[in-house]
Amino acid sequence: MSEELIPKVKQMIIDSLRIEGMSPDEIETDAPLFGEGLGLDSIDALQLVVAMEKDFGVVVPDAATGTKVFASVRSMADYIAEHKK
Amino acid sequence: MNCFMFPGQPLAHDATLPGNADFSELAALTRAHTGLDLSAFTWGAGTHSEQVALQVYGVAVSLYRHRCLRLEGMKPAVAAEHSMGVYAALAACGSICEGEALELAFRVGACMERRFRGRDYALGCLVGVTAEKLAVLAAEGAVFLANHNTSHHFLLSGGRREMEATLGRALASGAFSAKIFPCDAPLHTPLMAEAEGELAAIFSDYRYREPACPLMNHIDQEFLTSAEIPAFLMRELTETVQWDATYRALKRFGATRFVELGAGDSLKKYNRWIESRL
Numbered sequence: 132m133s134e135e136l137i138p139k140v141k142q143m144i145i146d147s148l149r150i151e152g153m154s155p156d157e158i159e160t161d162a163p164l165f166g167e168g169l170g171l172d173s174i175d176a177l178q179l180v181v182a183m184e185k186d187f188g189v190v191v192p193d194a195a196t197g198t199k200v201f202a203s204v205r206s207m208a209d210y211i212a213e214h215k216k
Numbered sequence: 217m218n219c220f221m222f223p224g225q226p227l228a229h230d231a232t233l234p235g236n237a238d239f240s241e242l243a244a245l246t247r248a249h250t251g252l253d254l255s256a257f258t259w260g261a262g263t264h265s266e267q268v269a270l271q272v273y274g275v276a277v278s279l280y281r282h283r284c285l286r287l288e289g290m291k292p293a294v295a296a297e298h299s300m301g302v303y304a305a306l307a308a309c310g311s312i313c314e315g316e317a318l319e320l321a322f323r324v325g326a327c328m329e330r331r332f333r334g335r336d337y338a339l340g341c342l343v344g345v346t347a348e349k350l351a352v353l354a355a356e357g358a359v360f361l362a363n364h365n366t367s368h369h370f371l372l373s374g375g376r377r378e379m380e381a382t383l384g385r386a387l388a389s390g391a392f393s394a395k396i397f398p399c400d401a402p403l404h405t406p407l408m409a410e411a412e413g414e415l416a417a418i419f420s421d422y423r424y425r426e427p428a429c430p431l432m433n434h435i436d437q438e439f440l441t442s443a444e445i446p447a448f449l450m451r452e453l454t455e456t457v458q459w460d461a462t463y464r465a466l467k468r469f470g471a472t473r474f475v476e477l478g479a480g481d482s483l484k485k486y487n488r489w490i491e492s493r494l
Contacts, residue, residue, distance in 0.1 A: 149488055173343045173393035174485040177368060178492070180344075180392065194344075194392055 133205070133212035139186075140208045147182035148175055160204045176201055183207070189214045219471035220282070220292035220308060224299025224457070225267070225274045226479035227397060229257055238283050242314070246276045249315045250322035267400045268325035271300055274479055275321040278304030279314050281477035294471055295431045298483060299363070299404070299457050300324070302434075302449065308477070309427035311442060316422055323418045324453075328401035331411040338379040339399045340372035344392025353389070357382030362404035363457040365482075366489045368392075371457075373405045408454045415453065419446040430469075434458055437465035459483070463490050 141155035144164075148171070164171045171179075179201060180191045189211050191197050200210045233239060233255060243254045251260045252272045259269070278301060297305035300321060307317035339362065342350065350370050354361055359374030359382050372379060376396075383394035402408060408415075424445040431440045433448055434457045440448055463486070466474070476483045 147492075172485075173341070173395070174369060174482065174489065177343050177392050178485075178489060181492070193390065194387055194394070197392060 133208040136208040217293040222297045222301035222305040223478035249319040271325040278478040332401040336376040338376040339397045360405035
């Protein structure tokens, strides 16, 4: 289930963060999203929280959960698969 | 309509700097006016805090980006500034020259460092609370709102101990992220009034020309005139940066393309958030 979500999560990241000139294939599934990798920060994280709720109906309730969820695209897909209604 | 946006002090410096002639010229200008060696990130004469170095570095990077865009033929129809980004913005608008912008950032930073030495202040970056909740947290914690960046992104300023307690309470009450950063002075708070005499003397040392393009101030979204600049430079250190309101005012003015000239892309990200809530 979460494998099927991976391309959708990548597209959601590109759309919600308005990343120009990048295709979903260019985002590594297991690379860290923050610091290294895509180099996202807490401003991006909140944007992703809103996008996840809008696109998948999944809520990230607090900072501690967010740290785990936004570790990588795979962890985001796993969380969505687990919590999607 | 192009809007050039000049961000405030970055939180860190990039170890890799441009190696072209324009940047070398700016690095030499920085060394001459401030004593900071940008490539080694060290002070030639005297010693100042990392915060002062970051303030000067931020201005130098903004000036460099402005030179690059000018070479590409891009000109702003309007300019905006955030916090200490005002010095580079003034240079870009022709009110002062590049060397003066670097020197102002250095003198203001060094003044704050000296004036508040020995006291422990901090900035608190808070993400994911509402303005209403933020106001309660700040009042209860005896800290001040330094930046109102968007409906859910704020910067607090005040004593370190009070800041730690406030950020802890913010996280416990549902904030998405709360981070603390060092600073030399209680920037953007009334506590800065203590240094008002020295800072006003610095600002009065320069002659400000009329901005060549409209420059919106970040407090009440008015366009600055040359006569208002010295008072605004003082005021902006004691009052909240209202970026959310500034971005909306720039849109109403007709700006359609926003270009961030500085280290990082925080203003662009704040704008993205504000846009998503319009």
